[in-house]
Amino acid sequence: MRIHHSLAARLSLLFALVSVLLLGSIGAYLYHTLNREIAWRDDQMLRGRLERMETLLDGGESIAALRQRPQLYANMLGNRDSLLWVLDTKGNVLIEVNPGNLPVPDLLASEGVRLDNVRGESPARVAWQTFEQDGRSLTLVAGKLLDERRQMLAAYRLRLWLALAAGALFAFLLGWGVSRRGLRPLRRLSEQANRIDMHHLNRRLDIDREAKEIVALSHGLNRMLHRLEGGFSQLFRHSADMAHELRTPLTNLLGQTQHTLRRERSAEEYRQVLESNIEEYERLSRMIDSMLLLARTANPLKEIPREVVDLRLLVEQLCEYFEGMAEDEGRRLVNQSNGTILANRDLLRRALANLIANALRYGRFETPIHIGTSNIEGWVKLWVHNYGEALSPDDLPRVFERFYRCDPARTSLANSGGLGLAIVRSIAQWHDGDVQVESHSEKGTTFTLWLPCTPNV
Amino acid sequence: MHILVVEDEHKTADYLSKGLSESGYRVEVGRDGYEAWYLIEECEFDLIILDVMLPGLDGWQLLKRIRRRSQVPVLFLTARDAVEYRVKGLELGADDYLIKPFSFVELLARVRTLRRRGPVREAEYFRVADLEMDVLRRRVTRQGERIGLTNKEFALLELFLDREGEVLSRTYIASRVWQMNFDSDTNVVEVAVRRLRAKVDDAYTPKLIHTERGMGYVLEARA
Structure with a gap:
């Protein structure tokens, strides 16, 4: 099963992805907040240390005395990762607490407290301040190795990643379950659809109780x-x-x-x-x-070839063709058409021939048959009109059906076997048009072909 | 004239063979593609009538082979009237086609046309018995009397005269005179022929236009 072929799998993956994004953002935010908080507290601590050292030195303790009694400040430092230097102007170390054996950092003299990171093998955070004591300038440096902080943060990051992975997995499984459940109506639908085949086309999909x-x-x-x-x-x-x-x-x-x-x-x-x-x-x-x-x-697999057809000429040809038959019955064919249309000439000729043959067959003797055209809003109307007995309203909608005969008694050998008008409709529809019929006992019967002026090719 | 009929359906092959023989042609029948190919390699033919649905070597393949060695006229028969079929046949070098079912009269007319292949000069003057037609001046006379014809009547008579002695089917007449390329299922052609007879034949003897029931019409002077 390819993933994108299963909606449930796809939804579950999306769930997991959303969870990863969400949990990841929250984790990143928390991590950065924590990081900043720890850094701020470390900085505060370093500042405090500087202040205390200063107080110690201000309190009259000489550097020499302090060097003799390191426990005075060693207590204060306590940790293994604390650093302390007291430097003179030339950079000579007067007092040093340096468990990591870091080189003495190169620092600019500063009146106020300054903070900076020291890079190198063991990175550290240092705070320093220069002040005067007994007429000489001393630089107090307090620092903290960053190792511990880093380790702690690394552990925290690891836990965050684990939480993220677990969250994603959980979301995927949850999503899978939810999707399976949510898609159950679809499965029901497909089961229903499976029950419909050629012999049971009357079955319908159940639409009650569904989403x-x-x-x-x-x-x-x-x-x-x-x-x-x-x-x-x-x-x-x-x-x-x-x-x-x-x-x-x-x-x-x-x-x-x-x-x-x-x-x-x-x-x-x-x-x-x-x-x-x-x-x-x-x-x-x-x-x-x-x-x-x-x-x-009825089943056009292909676009029909079309050409520009001169309607007056086409109808004229047809009139010539049926002329003899019409005259025999004392009838006239009157061509009132003009204009052109983009259509298949042979098919259009056939459709019109069927309509005219129909008019000759069912029209009254001694009456004219009119064939004309008119243009209406993007449509060309081609109509064939004859006088004669009106079609009954029951027959009207059905005359275009195959093998439909208005009056079974009227069939003869010469009849087209009830397919002539069906062919007319089929040809009209193939041209994206349609055919309609109106019938009236006095006004006569009119068959109208509606064809679009510019077909959708 | 020597004609090869390539057709696997026995009844069709038999009646084609009989009919063409009776019309004065020498006919050989190939029952499948390979037999036909053997015959083509053995003898010279003036025309090949080829059914495209054949066992073994099919009609299209046979046509390709034929075209590689000669330009003998080929008329192909098919039961499928999809345009692609006709186009394919003509592209492969066939000269004409007929769609099954076709009338035998139609087939004879096509065979004669193919025999006369090449630039056919339109005749300008016809004479059958005492009927004369001057095509350019559009004059028709019988026993020297001028007969007035409409355009379509003139065209119909010209067709009959051009094909003197050949039976012309109704569909063929409709397609040649009125460009109606389908069986319009009306008696238009009958009416037109009747009207033409009224002008050309009714008042005269001998009669020239004859009805061949079930097949069509023929113009000829019969003794």
Whole structure:
């Protein structure tokens, strides 16, 4: 398991990191405070010592007498790490207490008390002061070896580090526990999600009794499941529909051919059967063609190639194509379109051809069919209008579904097998647009393709 | 003309072989890529019809090999109509393609086109029986009488005359005359042919435009 793949491990590590930062800061602060405090107290002590020595010397004790009786000041010093020098102006040592055998520090004469660190093999802190006694200038130096202080601080630091490490470890373990517990809803979620598969797409994630964040996630996932379930059931329905639609031509082919073979027939009869078969084959071929186009447009893996299409020209071509059919029925195709659009020419032509074929199929004889365009706020509207019987309000939302037929009695061999309008919608959607239909018994029926002026490429 | 059909599906191979033979071509059939390659090395062919889904050496590999040694026209057949497929085939050096299912008439038309490959000069004048067309002056006469045609009727008749004696399928006509490259599932072509006949054929004998049921139309002077 890689660390960043486990939320619990990641959270625990973050806990530990936060603890280290926090404990470390506190430790560093305490350490420095302590260090300063000890230094201040040492300095105070050195000053005190200087004062006492001065008092001793002022009290009439001569240097010589003091040298004779070292216990006078030795008592005062007590410790093994204390230093004391009394120097004359030339730097000669008059009195010395120096257990560490330090060299006499080189110090500037000073009226007041001065403090400084002495570096070297055994570092020390010294305080000194120069004053007059019996007409001569003496320098009093009191000092303290820093060894002990350092050892103490080192021990303290070690304890701080140990505490820090222990704290971090503790925080990590605590964090692990807390995260595991805190992430339990996620595990429940994944268990629930695991129970959802192709055959149980109707299952949903339980959203009661869960934390706010999980509820939001579950809602999102449930919505996704809802869409997927819709898509899948549509897919299943399409497959079933297609299988059913294929049965009709196959039944004709099978029945007709078997019937013909039951006895000897004239060449002309065989010929007729074969010709009729061709019509059925072509119907099958068209259906497969349409299904493939739908499959491609409904699941566009790729951006479609687009070009600038002159709409007036495109519609003109289509009008020429359908002209003969229209005239036969006493109808006219009126091209009212203009402008250009960035689209796939072949697909757009196909969509419009399907709409016009539809208008010819369902429009009333002796009425014109209008094809026009208009621009509305970044959209190009391409519409095909015909007069004729209105579509019922029940049918309107469903006419774009595959294999949907408003009136089962109206199907004929020439029909597109109920895929024509589905293809129109699919093509519109592939262009990031849509298609809509309005129908009215007097105003007629209008199919409108909405296509964006500048598609999101 | 000697044609090699490379197709592993027996029924398809058989009917292609029969159909092409009946149309006057000499046909050999290769059932897989290696057999086809053997035949190509043995004989000279004027055209190769190649199914791309083959066992053994597949159609694309075979096509590459063929192109390394000759420029014989290759027409490939595929059941997949994804654009990449067509592009791939053409890039590898195929000259044309057909997507399954295709009509036999369509295949014959393609074969004839490939045979005539090279710069085809557009004809300027046609004459079949007593029907005459002057393409440049856009004049059509029958028995010397001028016939007025619309642009599309003219284009349709020109197509028939250019392909005199060949059966033209409805989809082919739709794509050549109106650039409708799909089966629009209407009887537009029937209507257009009927209207053209009304002008060109109805008042005259012999009839020149004939319907081949289930296949398409053909223009020819039949005795």
